Amino acid sequence: MISVGLFNYWACMVLMMIGLYTAIARPNLVKKLIGLSIFQVSVFLLYITVGKVSGGTAPILGEGIEAYSNPLPHVLILTAIVVGIATLSLGLALVVRIGEAYDTIEEDEIIERDIVND
């Protein structure tokens, strides 16, 4: 039963590790960014899960409702989502520029071309 209750946390950790691994190990720059996004999204999930109160409903005042989920993490994550989008778009813009400058977006090939140039 406990493991079911912690399902979200497990999912969050699995996603986090997938994201982290992809961001570090993948040589393709776009895939790295995808990994980074997955990593960030897993943190959103963590925050949202933290905000859940068992038996609580959405935090909208209503008659006969006693328990509400905590809305603060949702608000924090709205901010974090904006930051995530900004990071991703900046990252993709950089990849476009790198692609123009190097004709490749594979990390190993980029390193090769820089060495040839030196």
Added chain:
Amino acid sequence: MIDMHLPILLIVVPLVSAPLCVLLRQKTLVWAFASLVCVASLGLASMLLIRVLEEGVISYAIGGWIAPWGIEYRVDTINAYVLLLVSIIAAVLMFFALPSVVDEVSGKQHYLFYTAYLLCLTGLMGIAITGDAFNVFVFLEISSLSSYTLIAMGRDRRALTASYQYLIMGTLGATFIVIGIGLMYMMTGTLNMFDLSQRLPPMFETRTAMVAFAFLTVGMLIKLAMFPLHMWLPNAYCYAPSLVTAFLAATATKVSIYVFLRFTFTVWGAEFVFEKLNLDIFLIPLSLIGIYVTSLSAIYQTNIKRLLAYSSVAQIGYMMLGIGFVSVTGLTGGIVHLFNHALMKAALFLAAGCVVLRLGSSNLADWKGLGRRMPVTMAAFVLAGLSLIGVPLTVGFISKWYLILAALEAGWWPIALLALLSSLLAVVYVWRVVEVAYFQKADDDSKIKEAPLMMQISMWGLTGATLYFGIQTDLTVNVAQRAAGLLIGVTP
């Protein structure tokens, strides 16, 4: 009126000015406007420091929402000091900016450059001023995102990959910090730093608290480029435009160190971090190894900007070493070095920038005979370089003095000896530049025109400051001592 709203003005002024730069567009106009904003920030930051020194901690509730519910800006001696440092550097660099940016950034991007510059300034000041843990993350991302763009504006195409690499590492670091903050919030239900420091102690035994601390610390160590998490730094500093390199080297890592101080000492408390978790037995060896390894790497660099970047990582090692001593003297050393290193490294990068402007290269091989070809610039380089080594009468000596004093105070004379010996490595890498510039003959020994006066003002202003604060230590050391006392004293 201004007095009451000083803390928020410091953030709002550059933040609102940044988009205005986009509207202005015209090169010189944007520059003049951005300079005005930087000078205004400097004024506000100095007023704030004076007030803090007179009245003690200033708390400002944004929008009238009282902490811990609302976001609080909390200014005490240490962050007033950091704010002043950031705004001084930002203002002084603006003189340098006009000719340097014209040379290194393509004309169409000038207004965007200054927009990003002001946003970066906003972010850095925001990190330093806020008393809310989540707010730290938001400002951290504002400053990081704008610094990625600033770095990517470098001429070399490798600036793009450097910026990308920094983006990946920086975002990982920032996300680690958010995870830490999220777990802290989970345990305590608060995000206000002061409130956290009250509510965390009962949670210290829990695994969640440990994990939160671990994530937070690793995230911060990535951000402040602690060895071995510094891999993003050398490339980013090497290929960014000279102005950006000087600005980031002097402020970005310093502000991250402030965040580290704030979280470890104020929020978690020295007792938990250093007595229970013994972070110091991990911090001190790592700092020392970092100092040696990165100084050695600096010796073998063929590019001056890269050499200076590696030396930056080594100097961060000294600051972390000071923090690792967990004594008032050690912290004083660390905090003073934070200020002093910002001055000297900015001066060195500016000198390199002046050469890049005239020579178009920061390769060591091209610097042959530069001592005769550009004597004024090289003189500044050598003077600031002496600071880096820690020669008496320069600021570098003051910081090393306190660090070694702290090591002896703790009875760790081998560490004092190691820190002292590591200065020899700095001698070697500074000497390499001096040797090439003064003792090797250039193929073309003609004089090169010195950099424009505007750039000289910035460079000599900072070089002068490294000498001035090396002799007149009252201001820097006193403030650092008060800040150190405050950090240690907060936790009984």
